[in-house]
Amino acid sequence: MSKNVLRIKKAVHSFLKELRSDPHRLPYMGDKHYCPICKTGVNHFRTIDYHLIEPADRYQMVYPMFSFETMNMFAYSCPRCYSNDRDRLYALYIEQRLAGTPDGKKYNLLDIAPSLLSGYLRAMPQLNYRSADLYNPADDKVDITDMNIYEDGRFDIFICSHVLEHIKDDMKAMRELRRVLKPGGWGIAMVPITNAIEETYENDAITTDADRWKYFGQDDHVRMYSKKGFVGNLEKAGFKVDQLGVDHFGRDVFDRHGIHPRSILYIVS
Ligand SMILES: [Zn+2]
Numbered sequence: 361m362s363k364n365v366l367r368i369k370k371a372v373h374s375f376l377k378e379l380r381s382d383p384h385r386l387p388y389m390g391d392k393h394y395c396p397i398c399k400t401g402v403n404h405f406r407t408i409d410y411h412l413i414e415p416a417d418r419y420q421m422v423y424p425m426f427s428f429e430t431m432n433m434f435a436y437s438c439p440r441c442y443s444n445d446r447d448r449l450y451a452l453y454i455e456q457r458l459a460g461t462p463d464g465k466k467y468n469l470l471d472i473a474p475s476l477l478s479g480y481l482r483a484m485p486q487l488n489y490r491s492a493d494l495y496n497p498a499d500d501k502v503d504i505t506d507m508n509i510y511e512d513g514r515f516d517i518f519i520c521s522h523v524l525e526h527i528k529d530d531m532k533a534m535r536e537l538r539r540v541l542k543p544g545g546w547g548i549a550m551v552p553i554t555n556a557i558e559e560t561y562e563n564d565a566i567t568t569d570a571d572r573w574k575y576f577g578q579d580d581h582v583r584m585y586s587k588k589g590f591v592g593n594l595e596k597a598g599f600k601v602d603q604l605g606v607d608h609f610g611r612d613v614f615d616r617h618g619i620h621p622r623s624i625l626y627i628v629s
Contacts, residue, residue, distance in 0.1 A: 388439035393618055396451040397480045398441035405435035405445075405618040419573035423584065427556040430625070435618035446521065447477045448617050449625055450548055452609065454481070457546075461486040467516040470540065472504055473523045487517075505532040510540045518547040525551045525581045534597035537628075546629040549594060549601075552577055553585050553624075560589025590626070599628035 379386060390403030413433075416425065425433070432445040443451075458467070466488045471478055474491040482489045492502040500509060504523060518537055524530045534549075541547060554577070562583040566572060569579035576584050594601050604625040606614050614621055 382440075385439050393435070394616055395438040395441060395443060396448055396455065396617055397443040397477065398438060400438075400440050402439055405432075406437045406439050408433045408436040415573045415579070416577070419570045421574055421577060423554040423556045423577065427554045428622075429553045429555065429587070430550065430620070430623040431552075432618055432620040432623070435620075438618075441476065443476050445619050445623070446550060447475055449619050449623055450477060450519065450521070451480060452613070452617060452619075453548070453604070453625055453627070454484075458484070458486045468514065468542075469517040469519070470510070470515040472502075472518065472520045472537075474498060475521065477519075481519075490515075505529055505536060507536045507540055512539055513542040513545075514540050516542050516545045518545075521548060521550040522552065524549070525576070525578075525583060525585060528582055530583075531593060531597060534594060534599070538598045544629075546627055547599075549599075549626045549628045551585050551590055552581070553587050553590055555587065555622075557584065557586045558588060560585045560593075587624075594626070594628055602627040602629070 375389070378389065388402050388404060388406070391401030393402050393404060394400070395402060395405075408431075413425070430446050430449065435445065437444050438448070461467075465486065467486060469481060469487045469489050471481060471489065471491045473493050473496070478489070478491055481487055490500065491498040492500045492504070492507070494501060494503050502509060504520070504527060518541060520533075520537055524533055527533045537547060537549070560583055561575060563575065566575050572579045572581060576582065591601050591603075604627060605623060606621045608625075609619075611621065613619075614623065
């Protein structure tokens with residue numbers, strides 16, 4: 361059999377295998393876009409699930425739906441591994457940042473409230489991976505506002521994504537993140553941010569699920585951050601903050617990986 365025939369047979373076999381494992385994936389198969397986490401080509405990413413945003417409609421959230429940074433409603437999750445757009449953004453950056461790491465060198469990484477990205481990170485040869493969560497299964501059960509089980513400067517890298525908007529004393533949590541970070545280390549710090557407000561909105565009188573959806577964007581959030589407010593708090597906690605957007609990654613790279621041009625990655629050091 362010629363090499364070409366073999367190649368076609370192999371391609372057909374793997375296509376059928378993919379299809380059998382999840383027939384709903386058929387419309388997504390292709391290679392127009394690419395998921396850096398499961399390392400698979402897709403024709404398009406899935407739009408955001410209805411149930412994730414329906415309460416914003418029910419409770420009439422006061423911020424425009426399309427005022428949020430780093431949220432790609434039209435290309436939200438990967439049809440294969442279910443990673444969302446921000447997971448893909450982190451993967452892109454981490455790959456970029458760790459490229460060229462000398463063989464054998466390992467960085468200690470702390471992943472607070474791990475997401476789907478944890479399997480991907482655990483498999484990276486350049487990382488000693490550790491996850492921490494107060495409520496859900498993780499390597500360590502830790503309160504982010506008091507991480508006394510970790511000594512100062514324990515980690516080279518941390519990821520704290522969509523956690524701080526749940527924490528009443530976010531400044532205390534940020535100072536803890538800074539304490540456990542080694543001098544010269546860096547972290548990914550992300551929260552939901554709307555560009556519709558100048559100052560972060562916090563109000564102790566807002567306690568019901570309905571009001572929290574309306575003013576904080578989710579029933580277990582305790583504030584809505586503005587960009588200025590979020591960056592200001594990180595700086596107060598002693599971090600230098602870099603904002604990496606489409607200018608850093610490139611328009612084509614964002615499009616290829618299903619990341620909205622309004623996305624901003626906050627890197628603290
Ligand atoms: Zn994927």
